[in-house]
Amino acid sequence: MHADQPSLQIEALVEGGSRLKGKSADEVNRLPVISSTPTNTLYSPIAPAILGLFASRGAELIDVPILQTADPFLDVEERHGCIFTTESEIGENLCLRPGFTIPICLDHIKSRATARRYAYIGEVFWQNRQGGSEFLEAGIEDIGDAEVATTDARSIGDAYAVLELTLPQFDLAAVIGDKTIFEAVLTALDLPIRWQKRLARAFGAPTHLEVVLGDLVKPMQRRKLGGALSLFVGRGELECLTDHIATAMELAGFSLVAGRTPHEIATRLIESNELTRVSLPKAALEALEDFLSIRVPLEQAPDALRGFASAAGLALGPAFDTFLARADAMAAQGLPFGRLTYDAALGRPHDYYTGLVFEFYVPGTDRALVTGGRYDQLLTLLGADRPIAAVGFSVEIDRVVRLRETIA
Incomplete structure (x- = not known):
């Protein structure tokens, strides 16, 4: 404007x-x-x-x-x-x-x-x-x-x-998702931490998540880098790599704030390098696909998640306990469970969303009337000195x- x-x-x-x-x-x-x-x-x-x-x-x-x-x-x-x-x-x-x-x-x-x-x-x-x-x-x-x-x-x-x-x-209806359940699945599958973070960032963006999963199944070719870049990337030294890229950008006259930042570039280089060493086992991919396909009435969600975890041999831990406690608290409020749906793939592709997401709509319409969710990391990103x-x-x-x- x-x-x-x-x-x-x-x-x-x-x-x-x-x-x-x-x-x-x-x-x-x-x-x-x-x-x-x-x-x-x-x-x-x-x-x-x-x-x-x-x-x-x-x-x-x-x-x-x-x-x-x-x-x-x-x-x-x-x-x-x-x-x-x-x-x-x-x-x-x-x-x-x-x-x-x-x-x-x-x-x-x-x-x-x-x-x-x-x-x-x-x-x-x-x-x-x-x-x-x-x-x-x-x-x-x-x-x-x-x-x-x-x-x-x-x-x-x-x-x-x-x-x-x-x-x-x-008539009103709602769909509910939970990022912490998805993260619990990633942890239980014992994926590398950086891969867990990348998948978590893509959660809620189906096309992006599909690309990331594709990268995991078919590792990328190793990118040829020279000198200090190759050293820092190979060792996964994010801070040193970020400083090196920032210095190179300043010398070349590039802005450090317009477009991708040195930290974003460094993170992507390290993640791309790890892609060349990691391949997702078929059983793990199938488990993720099975989880993301879960979409059931909320009152059936606990049993659906228990069944998924049992079949995949995974433990969902504290995230599932919170899920159950939330469902009990919702029931105590008298919310109409028959109008609520749990969608395991529903999320928001922002780092600061940390758990629950939900949308209310009128069936037959094309957009949500209400969007909401939990964003425990946002205040820290904005400068809070504690979570x-x-x-x-x-x-x-x-x-x-x-x-x-x-x-x-």
């Missing part, structure tokens, strides 16, 4: 848009924004009911400014090319708010809060390949509560309650409204 365009977007969303001229990002963000005025006409008429539900479930409404520092979205979520960016007068990289989760996590880190439930509602801005660039979202982020099974179940329950409130005339548990979801209010209009 052209540097002048974001200011036009903000002028339409901030009371008295003409007051933006000549102001810094901090000054803009101190102006009243729609997220602090839920009755604003830009909001859907169902917003007050949603906010009332959030309050009744113990979630505190938080105000997230529309203008955000862009770097966290670019570095952590790799949203290059799909967010609306500009620069401040002092050269700060800024963007229109593409989401709420990262700003809320940063606020949690800064405030040094303990366990807290954050509620939000407001517009987000990003280029969607399916069309559109402005969307209304609401959700709850549950941060700092280490009771994983309980908070997972509560997040699913929160999301279901929103849809049950706003779409009472529609912090986190799970949450977002509801696409625009899609909910369109469905309501089909009834009206």
Whole structure:
């Protein structure tokens, strides 16, 4: 987006848009924004009911400014090319708010809060390949509560309650996945650690995962490298290799931040070298394929996973215990198990997702109304000095409204 365009977007969303001229990002963000005025006409008429539900479930409404520092979205979520960016007068990289989760996590880190439930509602801005660039979202982020099974179940329950409130005339369904179960399978298969990490990163991206599995079955040809590169790659010395590549890039005049970073290049070189030495046994490949094909009603999932593990001779360990505890917590909330499906292949292809993922939809429609999941590694990536548990979801209010209009 052209540097002048974001200011036009903000002028339409901030009371008295003409007051933006000549102001810094901090000054803009101190102006009243729609997220602090839920009755604003830009909001859907169902917003007050949603906010009332959030309050009744113990979630505190938080105000997230529309203008955000862009770097966290670019570095952590790799949203290059799909967010609306500009620069401040002092050269700060800024963007229109593409989401709420990262700003809320940063606020949690800064405030040094303990366990807290954050509620939000407001517009987000990003280029969607399916069309559109402005969307209304609401959700709850549950941060700092280490009771994983309980908070997972509560997040699913929160999301279901929103849809049950706003779409009472529609049948609802959900699909649930769990990255920790997939990682437990990889560990039980005793794959090399770097291969486990690569497969885990591809989890949730079926095409990419298929390519990685293909590489494992048919090892790549060894790449010819010379000098120090060959030495560092052969020994798997990631830090030394990263420094060597960074020095070479600087001498050649290449940017260290535009495109792939020296660390990413070094990691890929070492992984590619390991591909030449590893071949996945047929039994292990078949076990992975059998696992990824599991898709059953959630109430049948424990037996399906037990059957898979027994047939493959694998132990799923603590990940399966958490899975069972979550199912018990969901049952205690009275969630409709008959409408919930477990899909072993469902995930998110981001490193910071660490366990549960879920989606709610209306059967017969083509897109999810709600997406959610656990992201325990995100706060550490954003600068937290210790691991912090986190799970949450977002509801696409625009899609909910369109469905309501089909009834009206």
